[in-house]
Amino acid sequence: MCMKQTVPLNKESVSSRGKPEAPVRRRSKWKKTISLDIMLLPALILTFIFSYIPMAGLIMAFQNYKPALGMTGSAWVGFDHFEFLFSIPENVQVIWNTVIIAGLKMVANLVVPFIFALLLNEIRKMYFKKVVQTIVYMPHFLSWVIVGGILIDLLAQNGGLVNQALTGLLGIDPIFFLGDGNWFRFVVVASDVWKEFGFNTIVFLAALAGINPALYEAAEVDGAGRWQQTWAITIPSLIPITIVVGTLALGNILNGGFDQIFNLYNALVYDKGDIIDTFVYRYGIIGGKFSFSTAVGLFKSIVSFVLIVIAYRLAYKLANYRIF
Amino acid sequence: MYHKSTSYKAFTIFNYTFMILISLLCLIPLVHILAVSFSGKAAASANLVKLWPVDFTLDAYVKTIANENFIRSIWVTLQRTVLGTFISMAVVILAAYPLSKESSSFKRRNIYTWYFVFTMLFSGGLVPFYILVRNLDMLNTLWVLIIPGAVSVWNMILLLNFFRGIPKEMEEAALIDGAGHFRTLISVYLPISMPALATLSLFALVGHWNSWFDGLLFMTDHTNYPLATYLQTVIVQQDFSKVSVRPEDLENISQRTVKAAQIFIGMAPILLVYPFLQRFFVKGIVLGAVKE
Numbered sequence: 309m310c311m312k313q314t315v316p317l318n319k320e321s322v323s324s325r326g327k328p329e330a331p332v333r334r335r336s337k338w339k340k341t342i343s344l345d346i347m348l349l350p351a352l353i354l355t356f357i358f359s360y361i362p363m364a365g366l367i368m369a370f371q372n373y374k375p376a377l378g379m380t381g382s383a384w385v386g387f388d389h390f391e392f393l394f395s396i397p398e399n400v401q402v403i404w405n406t407v408i409i410a411g412l413k414m415v416a417n418l419v420v421p422f423i424f425a426l427l428l429n430e431i432r433k434m435y436f437k438k439v440v441q442t443i444v445y446m447p448h449f450l451s452w453v454i455v456g457g458i459l460i461d462l463l464a465q466n467g468g469l470v471n472q473a474l475t476g477l478l479g480i481d482p483i484f485f486l487g488d489g490n491w492f493r494f495v496v497v498a499s500d501v502w503k504e505f506g507f508n509t510i511v512f513l514a515a516l517a518g519i520n521p522a523l524y525e526a527a528e529v530d531g532a533g534r535w536q537q538t539w540a541i542t543i544p545s546l547i548p549i550t551i552v553v554g555t556l557a558l559g560n561i562l563n564g565g566f567d568q569i570f571n572l573y574n575a576l577v578y579d580k581g582d583i584i585d586t587f588v589y590r591y592g593i594i595g596g597k598f599s600f601s602t603a604v605g606l607f608k609s610i611v612s613f614v615l616i617v618i619a620y621r622l623a624y625k626l627a628n629y630r631i632f
Numbered sequence: 633m634y635h636k637s638t639s640y641k642a643f644t645i646f647n648y649t650f651m652i653l654i655s656l657l658c659l660i661p662l663v664h665i666l667a668v669s670f671s672g673k674a675a676a677s678a679n680l681v682k683l684w685p686v687d688f689t690l691d692a693y694v695k696t697i698a699n700e701n702f703i704r705s706i707w708v709t710l711q712r713t714v715l716g717t718f719i720s721m722a723v724v725i726l727a728a729y730p731l732s733k734e735s736s737s738f739k740r741r742n743i744y745t746w747y748f749v750f751t752m753l754f755s756g757g758l759v760p761f762y763i764l765v766r767n768l769d770m771l772n773t774l775w776v777l778i779i780p781g782a783v784s785v786w787n788m789i790l791l792l793n794f795f796r797g798i799p800k801e802m803e804e805a806a807l808i809d810g811a812g813h814f815r816t817l818i819s820v821y822l823p824i825s826m827p828a829l830a831t832l833s834l835f836a837l838v839g840h841w842n843s844w845f846d847g848l849l850f851m852t853d854h855t856n857y858p859l860a861t862y863l864q865t866v867i868v869q870q871d872f873s874k875v876s877v878r879p880e881d882l883e884n885i886s887q888r889t890v891k892a893a894q895i896f897i898g899m900a901p902i903l904l905v906y907p908f909l910q911r912f913f914v915k916g917i918v919l920g921a922v923k924e
Binding site: 340341343344345347348350351352354355357358359360361362363364365366368375424427428430431436439440442443444445446447449450451453454456457458459460461462466467469472502506528532533534537566567570571585588589592593598601602605606608609612613616617 | 634637640643644647648650651654655657658659661662664665668678679682722723724726727729730731733737738739740744747748751753754755756757758759760761762763764768779780782783788812813814817838841842843844845849860863864867868888891892895898899902903906907909910
């Protein structure tokens with residue numbers, strides 16, 4: 309996050325003072341960097357149009373936006389939409405759903421890859437390890453449309469493979485996985501772990517590969533067993549990266565995973581499975597309540613922004629992590 | 633020493649078994665779908681198919697290929713994937729090069745970087761974005777699937793970090809030989825960045841192939857749906873009203889084996905490029921995450 313680069317402004321102004329060739333050098337320097345600005349131009353323009361103009365469009369959240377009137381002609385309503393958001397219990401429930409689902413995912417997506425990385429680290433046959441890695445990373449690259457389509461088939465109440473197995477092996481009644489709110493949340497978290505745990509393992513495996521083998525050799529000499537080595541060497545060396553992954557995930561606490569929920573949910577589970585993003589889509593795009601759903605989106609953007617900034621600060625403080 | 637202890641041996645046996653089970657857990661859903669897609673219609677709807685096709689037939693694939701909506705959506709996806717990957721990579725490369733310079737030699741660098749990074753932290757959200765695209769008259773055009781997502785700030789950061797690892801001496805040599813920045817980028821940076829560029833291109837490619845929401849959002853005319861959006865509508869939402877089907881085809885499309893075949897065709901290209909992808913992405917992630 310923090311880019312602590314000292315711009316040598318002073319040095320330059322000092323060195324150029326009183327030298328006759330200074331203006332010439334300045335100009336040639338400008339010439340040299342102008343082509344850099346030109347290179348940036350396409351990205352700058354596209355970002356301005358598709359990222360910054362929509363930000364300006366957020367003023368709709370304080371209006372009663374009518375497409376025919378446009379942003380300049382629509383009436384101002386102040387914070388009415390925000391008051392409406394928080395005055396209706398169903399709306400507040402959507403925020404809770406988001407936090408619950410995102411929170412459960414956050415924990416599961418930290419714990420499962422952590423343990424899996426530890427176990428995979430004990431595999432000594434490299435070929436076997438490579439094959440397992442290839443298989444478990446793969447679901448990450450499938451889209452939620454594909455995974456959603458597969459899950460709908462697998463979890464079908466009558467005759468889905470999962471229910472067949474449950475009835476056949478455990479003798480219990482078929483479960484309505486995608487039609488019951490609590491089961492829905494379970495399916496959402498479990499399928500997210502299924503899809504992402506392998507991929508999330510990579511960063512832990514990278515940290516494990518960085519452990520100095522001399523540490524293990526020394527422990528071996530001291531007569532430590534593998535379990536003791538794991539407690540005293542392996543797990544402590546994973547702590548920094550775990551803190552980074554955990555804190556950075558905090559910024560996503562209002563991201564329940566639109567792609568996933570949208571491809572799995574239905575009207576039966578709105579009470580427990582509807583999240584902010586799906587709510588905004590249904591009300592804004594389908595329902596045409598542009599201003600209200602913009603207000604909901606703005607609420608999410610602001611909270612997320614604050615959380616991301618805090619998360620990066622924390623990650624930097626606790627584990628000295630920065631993205632550039 | 634611990635390798636020889638009985639408990640560690642027992643653990644090893646458990647561990648290998650566990651790894652095999654986890655791998656199966658990742659594969660079984662895909663194998664099941666594949667088995668259903670090759671099974672007979674009756675066997676599939678009677679839930680007789682587990683992990684091996686029953687009454688093997690290619691019927692589902694024949695019906696899928698005969699479905700012109702499906703074929704048209706593949707064509708849309710191919711166009712967006714090729715054009716989109718190309719344009720996105722061009723924009724990202726052109727932006728990553730200047731941003732990889734030290735701020736001592738390119739003063740505005742930090743301002744530009746924050747200009748891009750800020751868009752990762754804060755966004756206008758769905759509705760203003762949608763209204764903008766509508767006002768730009770981009771609905772139902774191929775460009776709406778390509779242009780708004782072309783600037784990937786994340787890819788930009790990965791690539792600029794990679795560019796920074798290139799020895800300064802190479803750039804200086806090029807500059808002394810009279811090359812400008814464009815020449816340096818094309819003749820010095822790009823050739824040695826091929827592995828990184830291949831990785832990012834593959835990611836962009838997979839992203840385009842999988843992308844479904846922009847199609848749903850911006851294509852009011854279903855004939856413009858890319859494949860992922862088509863699959864979302866027909867298989868996930870099971871909404872046939874948006875896809876023009878002749879009544880006699882309706883049964884074919886809603887058939888379980890045909891759905892499975894469509895799902896499989898939808899993920900087959902990803903499975904095909906995946907081995908190449910895997911070779912690079914571990915490197916790519918570590919490259920972006922760990923900096924000296």
